[in-house]
Amino acid sequence: MPKEFKLQHEQDVCIGCGACVAVAPDFWVMNEDGKAEIVNGKHISQNLQELELDEIGPNKEAAEVCPVNCIHIYEKGKKKI
């Protein structure tokens, strides 16, 4: 069964401010290029990372605080943020 939520990150847009890591440290880390990474996220293309989740948890706040809006949340296939 597909999971309720999908988290996406546009890594080419990320400016590495670290706000996502600050609000959702279980889901986000900074990589050696100074960009955020979704923990256990899969790269669906070079600059796009994705993770399916049953609960969105603090990732909603991460998407809201990201200054360049490169974190996206889909609920049941519909874009929320």
Ligand code: F3S
């Ligand atoms: Fe990047 Fe936005 Fe996080 S700029 S480091 S994804 S808050």
